[in-house]
Structures are given as C-alpha cells and as structure tokens.
Amino acid sequence: MANRVKIKRNKLLRFRLISLMYLIFIILAVIQIPTDWLTKTPRVVRYLQSAESNYQDASLATIANNFDGIFRELKLKLNYQEMDGQLPAPFSYNLVDQFFLKESKGAELFSLLVKLKEWHNLLPENDPSRKLFLELFEEDLTQGLKEENPEKWIEWRWQHVPATFAVSLMEELRLRLKLLSGMESQNDAEAKKKNLSLSSSFNEMVAGEETDFLINGDSILSVDVRLNDLPVNEFELAENHLRFRPLSAGNYTISIQGTTSKKEIQIRVKPRAVYNPPQRNIRVGYRYLPMVQYIDTDLKGLKLTCSTDPEASLNIGEKTIRFCPNKSGWCRINLLKDGRIFLSDSFLIKELPEPVITVAEAGNNRISIERLAKLGKLNLQIMHPSFQDGTFKCIGFALRLVGKKPIELESKNSEIQLNEELLTGKTHLIVHAISYQAGKGKYLFPNPIIIQLL
DSSP: OOSOOOOOHHHHHHHHHHHHHHHHHHHHHHHTOOGGGGGTSHHHHHHHHSOOOOOSSHHHHHHHHHHHHHHHHHHHHHTOBTTTTBOSSTTOOHHHHIIIIISSHHHHHHHHHHHHHHHHHTSOTTOHHHHHHHHHTHHHIIIIITTTOHHHHHHHHHTTOOHHHHHHHHHHHHHHHHHHHTSOOOOOHHHHHHSOEEEOSOSEEETTOOEEEEEESSOEEEEEEEETTEEOOOEEEOSSEEEEOOOSOEEEEEEEEESSOEEEEEEEEEOBOOOOOTTOSSOEEETTSOEEEEOSSOOTTOEEEESSOTTSEEEEOSSEEEEEOSSOEEEEEEEEETTEEEEEEEEEEEOOOOOEEEETTOGGGEEOHHHHHHHTEEEEEEEOTTSOTTSEEEEEEEEEEEESSOEEEEESSSEEEOOHHHHTTEEEEEEEEEEEEETTEEEEOOSOEEEEEO
C-alpha cells in the first residue's frame, strides 16, 4: 500500500480556493451580525434594562438621564412596543429623519456626546475611562465629534436609517454609557480606598418612593439635598447609607462632603400618578359624580387641587382622594406638598349618559286599570346598566290622565298615589316633566312616557 497520495496541481489549487472561500464566508457572516442582537440576547437585555445609577461622576449620571429621555421620545415617535419589541414600520426611515434631523433631536443627542467628550478630556492620560471612551467612540470622533461638527455626525449616524436599526443604535449607545459607568476613574489604589463613593439602584424616581444610597470610602462631614437649587430635608443619614424619600417632583441634587473628597449625584423625580387598575388604561369619570381613588402612600400634610376645574369638590382621606368634577373634559388633579407637586394625574370626565326610565309593573308600557288601582300608585324606576343602583334618583314628575275628565297630577318624588275613581274612564297615562338627580347634578328627561290603560 502506498504511504502517500499524489494530488494533481489543479486539484490542489481547487481545494485551496474552496478553503479560502469558506474563510471569506465566515468573515462576512461575522462582520454582518446586526446590532439588533443587543435586544435579543437575554443577558444583554437584562443588563440594558437594569436600573443604573452607580456613576462615579455626576456628569455621567446627567448625560445618562438626558439620553434615556431622548430614547423614550424616539420610541414614542416610532410607536415602539416595549412588550414584544415590535415596530409598525420597521424598515421605514421617514420618522427617524423627522425625529433626528427636522425636530433637532439629533443635535440634542450630539450635545450629550460633546459633554461626554469634555468629561473625557478632563481625565488623566493613563485613566482607564479615558482609554475606554476613545475605543468606544472611535468612529464617532472621526465623523464629526472630534471637531464638534453636529451636521456631519447627524448625517453620518441618522440620515435615512430604518426605524428598527435606529432603535438598535440607541441601544448600542446606551450600552456604551453603561460600560463607561462601570469603569473606575481612579488610577491610584490608595486614593481609591479614600475616595468617597455614592451609589444606588435608581437615577430616576417617583415622588413618595424611597431608596438607600450606599456611602463608603470616607467619613461624612455634611450632606446637602436640594430641589431645583432650594435646600430640602427629605433624607435620613445612617452610618453607611443615605435614605432618600423625595416628596415633590423636580430635579434633586445630593451632595456629600467627605474628609478628602466631595460627591454629587442628580436624581430626576417625576410626579406620582393615581393608582390605576391594570385593566383600565384611562381613568374615566362622570360630571357631578364623586370619584374615589386609592393612593398607595401617606397623604398627611398634602393639599389637593384641580387646575382645570377650580370648583370641583376635593377631599383627602387615609390613602384615598375623593373629588367630584363640575366640568366635562380632561380634569387634572394635583397633590401639593408646601406648594410643590407630589402627585399629578389626569382624568377624562364625560357627560352623564341618559338613563332608562320605566313605569313599574307596566310591561311594554301597558297596564290594566284594575291592576293599577290595586297597586294604588304609579312608580317610576330610573337606572342605567353601566352604573350602580341608586346612582339616579327621581326628584319629581307630572302625570296626565287622558280620557273622560282629564286630570293633571304632580309628584315631588318617584311616586304618585292613584285609585279606581281617578282611573275610571281614562285610556292613557302620560308621564312627563321627569326630573332626576345624579350626584350633584340635576337633569330633565326630554321625552314623555305614554302608558296605555287596558
């Protein structure tokens, strides 16, 4: 048996060509992986969606907050579905061009990158965060960021970009910011031990929420918490953490002075919303009918106002608010703490629908004189299938007995007493001028009810 096989030169070249083609296909497959994998890989998704506020520098926290705000506006513009990550028009670029080019959101995003570049310029040459920034934003720097040319960068990054790719690019930018936040900005181990560290799981909160900021690395000399540049006392200081519970909406700045350094972090606090059952997306009320809403927090010391309906009746109970609107349309209510907004929410107030009015015992608006005389009264019933019994109350009506010697009677409630003498010789009953009350509102039913007597 031969120890080797001789291959012809042309076949050898063919095998090498095939191997080279396989290598090329593998390279092409790698470099063409779409950035959409960022939103499809479970571990990456969990990291992107995790609450993050452990920025070593307050500038990074501010940039991240503003970036998240632009990203939320983009998703709203594209009608992005958070649950399944779907877009109505994933390959259309019209809305992306309108958002970043015509609505100047691209310029806002570019200004954030410029601030990030300025932050990086202040770091030492050998700082790991400085090196990481240059690696992460290498292409952006060559496409206008270095010379701070927004037109060049916006055209390169966002012009004619499909919607699905725009979302992926924003996810990628968010990932870069998170990578920068995780990089230590100290290059001296001893200085790092003494450096004051302030971290939490939130950089955006809702009024009334509570969170703990972990403090380590230094002794605390003083703490200053400000809301819109005004000092507030909405925190408790313990040995190794700061418990923060904002009572108003606005931009909070927390400054902690240590023996060797000072740290500052900014928290954006949004107004609280009314508790909303998951089956209802829009809170709906009706004019003149009282509404009771549950608020999952302590309401002591708060004031309830309605900016769109100053005459509305407003009351605060234990974890509940009760108000009765006098106007239809959108009604905005605010809970105030020392004049600052704690809760703000809107309700759609509709006009009360017309109820159904019937005469008891008169099926199909027909009843015998003998039966009516036996009952001894005519009783009106007012109801609506969408409201509880007792919502509508009859406060008066008129009754005309038609036939021989017509008679006109009036009632101040829902009943009129009748007897055989009054009904003798009558052929019809006409119930009209029906007035009823629902909540604080009084109404007049426009149509008469005609009852045939048998």
